[in-house]
Amino acid sequence: MRYLILFPHAQWLESLSLEEGLFKNSTLVLPHNSLETAQVKRLQPFLGEIIQVENYFMTGEVEWLVYKIFQKAPFDRIIAPDEEDILRAGRLRTLLDLEGQNYESSLAFRDKIVMKEILAKKGIVVPPFRALNNYSDFIEFIQSHTFPIVLKPRLGTGCQGIHVLHSEDDVRKILSNSSVFSNSEITLLQTEVFIHGPMYHINGLAIGEKVICSWPSVYLHSALGIIAGTYAASSLLAAENPLTDKLNQYAKKIIKLMPTPQAAAFHLEVFMVDGQDEPVFCEIASRVGGKGVNHSWKTSFNIDLKKLFILMQANIDIKVIEQPRTPSVISGEVWFPKIKGTLVHIENQCPFPWVKEYEVYSRPGDALSSPHDITEILGGTPLILGESEIELQKRIEDLEAWFYQNTKIS
Known part of the structure; x- marks a missing residue:
């Protein structure tokens, strides 16, 4: 079986069972300069190809590369264990009709609105929440709920971009922050009620x-x-x-x-x-x-x-x-x-x-x-x-x- 492996961080190599010869005909794709020349030479016997991509995170360069590799020499599965590649790998599996987590599933496990909508409809207790399409959506949510209020990216990782608002003054400050609200249409943010408890x-x-x-x-x-x-x-x-x-x-x-x-x-x-x-x-x-x-x-x-x-x-x-x-x-x-x-x-x-x-x-x-x-x-x-x-x-x-x-x- 042949694999396409996406590792946004070289540390993932520690978890790859190279010594067992499982990935000998596979292609490993990483960000540019992830590996030194000596590391590439050491890894090469265990992998078919190692490609380091200049713009791994911010462009579609990886997607195009994977598509062209598949056209030339089809692979059976995509291995993408890191959160930063879950959606990308899901889209590619759907595009190339490969087994594994498809785009619908990957979106449900990445988009904080989608996952809450799925579970709320099935009776799971979730915080009151709302997807934000514009400033008015945010203000309307605040009108209906008491502080603290949480504002965060729908596709965020870690705590990046999370804001806990305790007052109307906090709301005013966040609404005037152009790095959070860059224009009147804000489709990748969500808000929810802060939950008190461990x-x-x-x-x-x-x-x-x-x-x-x-x-x-x-x-x-x-x-x-x-x-x-x-x-x-x-x-x-x-x-x-x-x-x-x-x-x-x-x-x-x-x-x-x-x-x-x-x-x-x-x-x-x-x-x-x-x-x-x-x-x-x-x-x-x-x-x-x-x-x-x-x-x-x-x-x-x-x-x-x-x-x-x-x-x-x-x-x-x-x-x-x-x-x-x-x-x-x-x-x-x-x-x-x-x-x-x-x-x-x-x-x-x-x-x-x-x-x-x-x-x-x-x-x-x-x-x-x-x-x-x-x-x-x-x-x-x-x-x-x-x-x-x-x-x-x-x-x-x-x-x-x-x-x-x-x-x-x-």
């Missing part, structure tokens, strides 16, 4: 609309904390936590109701509201959760979601994956945002043995600006461990205190 994410894999493995985590501090200037942190739930089974069962329900492809990874986010038994749906993506999710799964369940997802997209049989019964250890992640100023000092190593990986993204002398997206981080860890939820939460607090005590910004 937020959870459930990650897993599904085959034939049946969840084969899933497990929930709690956002101890949501990703919006990065934009707010605090920090973001997440922790797996323990097996004995009563929400663990409830959220696993909820994930099964959502996967059945959505137009889920034959082989899927999923990252589902929900709120739990006091006095309300049913979770409130936030959004779902047909991909592996970002940042530390895969680190956590490999450590706590010995399951590599990224590698398995690629094999599933390639229609390669994977070993029987059983639903985890309990994590071997409670794992999580912590990320600290950039702070406006000049970085004077930051520690490059972490002294805590329960912080298994520690990453720093800036150096002394760097000029830092306030973050506008969850990717704008100063440092943190994709893998922090504890024997219980309580112990992990305490260790996250200890790491936060240590990090800020040892980071100086002028």
Whole structure:
């Protein structure tokens, strides 16, 4: 079988089973300068062709390239595990009549309006929401609901472009921001009511609309904390936590109701509201959760979601994956945002043995600006461990205190 592989980030290569010879006749497409010449030479024996595209993200160059490759030497499947390529790959599969997640399914898992409309019609609790076509739509929604109000892109990734509005003054400021509202017709934005309550994410894999493995985590501090200037942190739930089974069962329900492809990874986010038994749906993506999710799964369940997802997209049989019964250890992640100023000092190593990986993204002398997206981080860890939820939460607090005590910004 021959594959066309789209990797917007070279890090995905770590999850490609090259040594097994599965992709020897395949074409790998990446952004320009993703790989050094030495890396290309090392990878070449395992792949048929490696193409680096100049304008990978902002133009249709990739689509045209894939179309021409298919005309010359048809491939059987498209492998595209990253969120940035889900819609692109869906369109291409539909255009070329290939198996896998088609455009209709990919849109449902990317467009926050489409997914809420599908689920709301089927009885799932969702926040009050509205697609925005013009300024008046936004003002009308605000008239009908109380603050806080959330404004965000329908196709956004991470927390990019998300605004939480607390007052009419916030509304005035956002309406006058030309980078948000560039003209009177605003077709790619949506608004919804802010939901008060802890937020959870459930990650897993599904085959034939049946969840084969899933497990929930709690956002101890949501990703919006990065934009707010605090920090973001997440922790797996323990097996004995009563929400663990409830959220696993909820994930099964959502996967059945959505137009889920034959082989899927999923990252589902929900709120739990006091006095309300049913979770409130936030959004779902047909991909592996970002940042530390895969680190956590490999450590706590010995399951590599990224590698398995690629094999599933390639229609390669994977070993029987059983639903985890309990994590071997409670794992999580912590990320600290950039702070406006000049970085004077930051520690490059972490002294805590329960912080298994520690990453720093800036150096002394760097000029830092306030973050506008969850990717704008100063440092943190994709893998922090504890024997219980309580112990992990305490260790996250200890790491936060240590990090800020040892980071100086002028």
